[in-house]
Amino acid sequence: MSNDPRPLALCIMGPTASGKTDLAIALRQHLPVELISVDSALIYRGMDIGSAKPSAAEQAAAPHRLIDILDPAESYSAADFVADAEREMAAITAQGKIPLLVGGTMMYFKSLIEGLSPLPSANPEIRAQIEAEAKSDGWQTLHQQLAEIDPVSAARIHPNDPQRLLRALEVYRISGKSMTELTQVKGQQSQYRFAQFAIAPAERAVLHQRIEQRFMQMLQQPFEQEVQALIDRGDLHPELPSIRCVGYRQMWSYLHGQVDRATMIAQGVAATRQLAKRQLTWLRGWPELTWLDSNDLDNVDKVLRKLAI
Incomplete structure (x- = not known):
């Protein structure tokens, strides 16, 4: 990698509930990095609990760019993300620091790293x-x-x-x-060289357990009130990308009386597992990826050794 003159950018990918945020924050203690969120749910304001948005304390310790940038009534494309991410990466690099992109929206990562496909604009x-x-x-x-x-x-x-x-x-x-x-048509090569890492538990059962635990923790927080506030606005509906986010659409159905609480919980956990499965399917075919086990205590050292920093 050292022969490549392009500036370095780090990527921390993985399924939901795999420990991406914790690893990114830990790396900030060892490297001159600034974090950029790569998540299609964290972009929305007022959607904090159901999206597992980093807490105020976490964001104070390690500010995340591209969080809370959109109203839930708005839509956001991979092209929008690439434009925003490249702007933030340029600003970080200009400060002499390293962009660290962390999240689970694989299409955003793919579009940024490989370049946007030549898809036509909406008509x-x-x-x-x-x-x-x-x-x-x-x-x-x-x-x-x-x-x-x-x-x-x-x-x-x-x-x-x-x-x-x-x-x-x-x-x-x-x-x-x-x-x-x-x-299948690739865009232009990126101006950055990417060091790409994926984190996930070695055992699928462990990931499922973490997903269920996180969902139940969300329900102990005012997640129900968060979604009710979105409903009370009156201008949002279930077909919007924001409300289609995992967890939100199940709670939306429950609060509209379409399912009972037990069904909402079962559907929410199942939908989150399906999301994780899709994320892992993307990652299994991903080139140039270094895998990390969520349960390892030395993942920071593994990343540092890989970078030879």
Whole structure:
């Protein structure tokens, strides 16, 4: 790595509840790093407990950039993240420090490290056309259309996920190429050299235990009141990316009387496990990755040795 003249950036990735934040804060005691959050839930203001946002004490000890930058009514794309992250990385590097990117939103990491795919911008006319078709024919019919033109995306996108389904069809109708085809095209090489680490428990059962423990801790905090405050605003709904975040959509359903408390807890834990599974699936195919065990006490030393600092 030392032969590469580009400035260094560190990445700490991993599934939810794996100990990423603790490791990043610990590394700040040994390295001149500044932290950048890579998390599609932590960007939202007023969504603290359900997103496991670093506490005020943690943020005082190690300030995280790109936290609390958006209202829950707003949307945020991988392209938005790349633009914001590159701006913050440049500012950190200009101070003579090292950017440390920490989080679990793998698409953000991929877009930053490999460069953005040449996906077309949203087209309001085509979106309106697709939405009109969905209203008349149903999203299931549109999902079948997607399966014909882009079976890989259709297998990944659930028929009940209108946001991603609409985007995949929109991309094809604008460009004539599938999202799968376009996302295989790499962007320009980054201006940074990335040292990439992933942290997770060696045993899947341990991760599941940590996930359940964290969810139950959230319920002991005023998580219910946090989601009720979002409902009380009156301008938010379950199809927004913010409310679709794991934990929030289950509590939203419970507070609307759609499920009982026991079902909400079971669904919340199951959805968090599914999220962790997707994150691990991404990471298993990730190149140039150094794995760390969440239960090891010497992970900081392992990172330092790897960097030879």
